[in-house]
Amino acid sequence: MTDKALTIETLCKDRGPIRVLSDITLHVAPGERVALLGHNGAGKSTLIKSILGLIPTDGGTIRIGAAAPGSAQARRDTAYLPEAVSFHPALTGREQLTLFARLSGERADVPGLLERVGLADALDRRIGTYSKGMRQRLGLAQVLLGKPRVALLDEPTSGLDPISRQDLYAIIDELAGQGAAVLIASHALTEVEARTDRIAILRKGVKVADDTLANLSALAGLPIRLRVRARENADALAARLGGNRVNGASVELLCSPADKMEALRRIAAMGEAVADLEMTPPKLEDLYRHYARETVQ
Amino acid sequence: MTRFLAITRAEMLILRRNRWLLVATLIMVLFALALTFAGSAPTGTLGVDMLTVSVASMTTLSVYLAPLLALMISFDSIAGDVDRGSLALLLSYPSGRGEILLGKFTAHLAALAFAMTVGFGTAGAVAAWFGGAGPESLMALLRLILTSILLGAVFLALGYLLSALARGATAAAGLSAGLWLVFVVLYDLGLLGAVVMDQGGTFTRSVFPWVMVANPADAFRLWNIAATEGVAMASGMTGAAQALPVWAAPVSLLVWPVLGFVLAWAAFRRVEP
Numbered sequence A: 001m002t003d004k005a006l007t008i009e010t011l012c013k014d015r016g017p018i019r020v021l022s023d024i025t026l027h028v029a030p031g032e033r034v035a036l037l038g039h040n041g042a043g044k045s046t047l048i049k050s051i052l053g054l055i056p057t058d059g060g061t062i063r064i065g066a067a068a069p070g071s072a073q074a075r076r077d078t079a080y081l082p083e084a085v086s087f088h089p090a091l092t093g094r095e096q097l098t099l100f101a102r103l104s105g106e107r108a109d110v111p112g113l114l115e116r117v118g119l120a121d122a123l124d125r126r127i128g129t130y131s132k133g134m135r136q137r138l139g140l141a142q143v144l145l146g147k148p149r150v151a152l153l154d155e156p157t158s159g160l161d162p163i164s165r166q167d168l169y170a171i172i173d174e175l176a177g178q179g180a181a182v183l184i185a186s187h188a189l190t191e192v193e194a195r196t197d198r199i200a201i202l203r204k205g206v207k208v209a210d211d212t213l214a215n216l217s218a219l220a221g222l223p224i225r226l227r228v229r230a231r232e233n234a235d236a237l238a239a240r241l242g243g244n245r246v247n248g249a250s251v252e253l254l255c256s257p258a259d260k261m262e263a264l265r266r267i268a269a270m271g272e273a274v275a276d277l278e279m280t281p282p283k284l285e286d287l288y289r290h291y292a293r294e295t296v297q
Numbered sequence B: 001m002t003r004f005l006a007i008t009r010a011e012m013l014i015l016r017r018n019r020w021l022l023v024a025t026l027i028m029v030l031f032a033l034a035l036t037f038a039g040s041a042p043t044g045t046l047g048v049d050m051l052t053v054s055v056a057s058m059t060t061l062s063v064y065l066a067p068l069l070a071l072m073i074s075f076d077s078i079a080g081d082v083d084r085g086s087l088a089l090l091l092s093y094p095s096g097r098g099e100i101l102l103g104k105f106t107a108h109l110a111a112l113a114f115a116m117t118v119g120f121g122t123a124g125a126v127a128a129w130f131g132g133a134g135p136e137s138l139m140a141l142l143r144l145i146l147t148s149i150l151l152g153a154v155f156l157a158l159g160y161l162l163s164a165l166a167r168g169a170t171a172a173a174g175l176s177a178g179l180w181l182v183f184v185v186l187y188d189l190g191l192l193g194a195v196v197m198d199q200g201g202t203f204t205r206s207v208f209p210w211v212m213v214a215n216p217a218d219a220f221r222l223w224n225i226a227a228t229e230g231v232a233m234a235s236g237m238t239g240a241a242q243a244l245p246v247w248a249a250p251v252s253l254l255v256w257p258v259l260g261f262v263l264a265w266a267a268f269r270r271v272e273p
């Protein structure tokens, strides 16, 4: 158990008559980056707040290392970036971060951290004058305070420009490199696809998937898409391969991972008739659609 | 241990930055000066120095103003952070809810104390300069300042309580206005009505003074009046003060801040960020 930085066992949470989290079991190891996906209202933020001990739960256990959520030890070990983070508009970025540093009891290089997230110029400006993305970066700077064992990031890229997103994932990698377990709730599928180790999907408070991208693809058995461009006669090609004609010159066919090599051999055997071949493995987007739709897992 | 001081520092910065401290101090100075000059006419007839009369007028002022200023800072403290969404982040840090509340309380009380001391102090100095002062009237001024801070502390704590109970800062503002009206205006009106109906019966003689002193605003008034004969004469309210033991008003005014803070803390513990 103790080799897990974050352990969640059969966690339940009721909001009135509605069960917003039911029997969630999730483990995150030190240095692991896990994406938490799910539709609006799936329970991602609720799960994160439960881990922080901010809201009471209705069954199940959570451990940060060995500490209970909300305990002094757990709070020292966790870093949190709320969704739609905001601060008191009258304070400056430096003052706000200094407050957090004092609260966490860390000796922190506040200007250095703010420079790290690209706020060096806005150090002594009131937060009320910051743009949304600048506030988000300030939120990120406070995540870097201390050395968290568990980092909980709720939609960290919302409001960030493309370059800042790159920076953000670099920071996440650095956190993970220092041994932090990182849980990222997100809707940005293409980003988390490339930058996380494992993917957990919530659907109406139920965990419907939790594995690496490769394993999820295999499990879902989603087809690989092959697009073959004909040199001359696309209709003839379609007839011989058994796929669908698309946009004049190409044929598209779907095959399961097991049949992939066989299909490639057949295409290669057609020699000159084929001008080009494009192969697309299932994307996280397709997987997400698959798991989020499925009725019962 | 000193984490609450980090909160205190940040809250002080906020009060300075949003000009609350400046405005509150100005209000105190202006009202206290105005009352001191307006109330200086009857000095001769009562045979007391001008500072005594000034303290009596300022006592009446403080009953209204101290709770108002206190509620104006405190109503937003918890509900505002919930609305902004910054409370969740604050609570993810090692500081406990008690520390957060204590940190805010310390900063707000210091700001109130500053405004009160400067306001009443200025007016007192002016009154003493123009109309004379004695050891007794100086004591009365000091007492006024200290009890005003205590009264402010009561309503700071009650403001936190409402801020924790309310859904949103706007609701908290409305509740605070209601609280102020009840404690400072309606309570006394109700008591007055009861006394008139009772026509000098047992209620008026034995129950009424205790009910009155249970209200922190009245306890404040009684404490200041009972302690100084001159002030009592100048304000023409000696009856109720004489019916109570001397400790009644101080105890009420000292217990209320503690009680209010504990209630606010209990309510704050239930707040879901």
Ligand SMILES: Nc1ncnc2c1ncn2[C@@H]1O[C@H](COP(=O)(O)OP(=O)(O)OP(=O)(O)O)[C@@H](O)[C@H]1O
Pocket (backbone or CB within 6 Å): A015, A020, A038, A039, A040, A041, A042, A043, A044, A045, A046, A047, A083
């Ligand atoms: N304070 C609350 N009171 C009542 N119900 C709530 C509260 N907060 C959340 N819920 C409900 O809990 C469920 C899960 O909400 P949650 O905020 O965890 O969703 P989410 O997955 O974070 O969605 P999003 O992607 O929109 O951020 C929703 O049905 C929501 O209505």
Ligand SMILES: [Mg+2]
Pocket (backbone or CB within 6 Å): A044, A045, A046, A083, A154
């Ligand atoms: Mg959410």
